[in-house]
Amino acid sequence: MSTEQSSASNEETINCVVGAISGRDNAQITCSIESPSSEIFGSFTSDHLASSASFLTIFLALVTTLYTIWRYRRDSESQQMQIQTEKNKLHKLDQLQKIEKFYGPFNALREESFILYQHFALEEKARLKEDGKSFRTLTYLTEIDESGFVGIEKLAPQDQSILKNILQISDKSLELIESHGGYIDNSALHTLLGKLAAHFRIIKLAADGELEGLSETLKDIVFPREIDGAIDNEIAKIENSxxxxxxxxxxxxxxxxxxxxxxxxxxxxxxxxxxxxxxYGIFTSYIPKGAKILDAGCGVGRDTKYFIESGYKVRSFDASKTMVEICNEYPFAYCERLTFSEIEFGPIFDAVWASASLLHLNSNEIETALSKLWQCLKTNGYLYFSLKETYSEIDSRKYFVHEEDKLTTLLLNVLEMRLVKYWETPSSINKEDRFKNYIYKKV
Ligand SMILES: C[S@@+](CC[C@H](N)C(=O)[O-])C[C@H]1O[C@@H](n2cnc3c(N)ncnc32)[C@H](O)[C@@H]1O
Known part of the structure; x- marks a missing residue:
């Protein structure tokens, strides 16, 4: 038996007694740590060693398991990310194909046809307008004239050429609808395109003089005026996705x-x-047919729907989630949840329609909002907005009034717009309330 003493530090001494009894299987090691103030005592037997070893084994196994789990999770997360990236790529490709194969070419054909139609049968259109009537191509082509002509023969030579071109464009549009209908997700748009196809076919028959005298029975087959707004919004949704x-x-x-x-x-x-x-009448008298309108603070989308059904292209936004949902119930609308200060559309609109929405903004907010709306307008575009005459708080809503001078200074001097119309109207909901209506032009 031997005893060794070593100095561990100034304050403590470690004594180890190593006992080795020959012939015995187990050696005994006893260690004690002596310190000036207290004695920290420890004694290791082989049992202790064995339990320490098993503890170490369990500990290592635990660490290995945790590491394996961590690696597995890391690998599967990166795998998931890879799958998601692939999915996004496929989604993008799929969306791009929709635009390249169907919506893009279809839109181009619609644009071409729209421009040609603006120059078609101008004399007839003007003559009917004088009588307070509007020109309908189908009615015109199916009614026999005093010289006994029907169909395309009734038209002046230049109008015949324009109509032939329009009919060729219609044929190409029909081919696109038939061959690429699979790219359309919106079922209401399918129906609308069906109506458009029927209209194209009937106009062709009428132009060939095959529907003489049938104008009354065919009067339901009208051109679906929502089509351009619907297609424009479908494209915007795809591009945003x-x-x-x-x-x-x-x-x-x-x-x-x-x-x-x-x-x-x-x-x-x-x-x-x-x-x-x-x-509506006053506002639309300033803007071109088929103009692109931003319905700003659109609420439930009453005006969005009206303008799309009247042949305009309309994007919409509102700050309220549920208002946006209701607006988007109309299948050809595209309304986003945005506030005036968040919009970033760029100068793509011919007109902004902000009916009874800017009135909820305080004086700082309205200045930002007007500048943002100005940015959305093309040069020569129009901004309509309506405000209340008096400040009020109804339920928890605040209706602000603004110093006239401040607003006009911003609109006329800073944004350099021109006031083209100002008028007052009673509220359509509460006749006691009066609205101030403004139309400004971006010059
Ligand atoms: C009185 S409603 C008018 C809705 C619609 N323009 C109409 O004429 O029926 C006001 C609308 O402005 C929206 N609004 C209020 N503050 C807004 C903000 N900061 N940005 C966008 N929309 C806002 C409201 O959510 C609400 O739908």
């Missing part, structure tokens, strides 16, 4: 917007049928 980044913006509605969120269905019932025809 290609370019979308997945960063979700946080939704923090203010008290006014919260009110619309919580009461959108009642609001829809109250306002959907409001008669806006007088204001």
């Amino acid at each position: 290609i370019n979308q980044n997945n960063t979700q913006k946080k939704y923090c509605p203010n008290e006014t917007v919260k009110f619309y969120d919580e009461n959108s269905h009642q609001y829809a019932l109250k306002t959907k049928k409001a008669d806006m025809s007088a204001v």
Whole structure:
């Protein structure tokens, strides 16, 4: 038996007694640590060693397992990411194909046909307008004239050429609809294209003089005026789905917007049928046929629907989630949840329609909003907006009034717009309320 003593530090001493008894299987090691203040005592037997070893084994096994799990998760996450990237690529390709194979060419044909039609049968159109009537190609082609002509023969030579070109474009459009219908996801758009196809075919028969005298029976086969707005929005949806980044913006509605969120269905019932025809009439008298309109703060989308059904192209936005959902129930709308300060469309619109929406913005917000709307307009584009005459708080909504001078300074001097029309109207919901209506032109 031997005893060794070594100095571990100034304060403590370690003594090890190693006992080795010959002939014995187990050697015994006893260690004690002595410190000036206390004695920390430890004694290791082979049993302790064995349990330490098993502890170490379990510990190592645990670490290995955790590491394996961590690696597995890391690998499967990166695999998932790879799969997602592949999926995104395929989705992008699929979306690009829709544009390249169907929507792009179809849109180009519609544009060509639209321009030609603006120059078609001008004399006839003007003559009927004088009598307060509108020109319908199908009616015109199926009615026999005083010289006994029907169909394309009734037209002056230059109008005959234009119509032949329009019919050729219609044939190409029909081919596209028939061969690439699979690219259309929107079932309402399928139906609309069916109506368009029927219209094209019937016009062709009428031009060939085969539908003489049938104008009354065919009067249901009208050109579906929503088609250009519907196609334009389908393209915008596809382009946005290609370019979308997945960063979700946080939704923090203010008290006014919260009110619309919580009461959108009642609001829809109250306002959907409001008669806006007088204001529509004034606004559309300034903008070209088929113009592209931004419905800013569109609410339930009453005006979005009206303008699309009247042959305009319309994008819409509103700050309220539920208002956006209701607006998008109309299958040809494309409404996004955005506030005035968030919009970044670029100068793509012929007109902005901001009916009773800017009135919820305070004086700082309205200045930003007007500048943002100005950015959305093409040169010579028009901005319509309506504000209330008096400040009010209804439920939790605030209706602001603004210093006239401040707004006109911004619109006329800073944004260099021109006021083309100002008029006042009673509210369509509450006759006591009066609205101030403005149309400005971007020059
Ligand atoms: C009185 S409603 C008018 C809706 C529609 N333009 C109409 O004439 O029926 C006001 C709309 O403005 C929206 N709105 C309020 N603050 C907004 C903001 N900061 N950005 C966008 N929309 C906003 C509301 O959500 C609501 O739908």
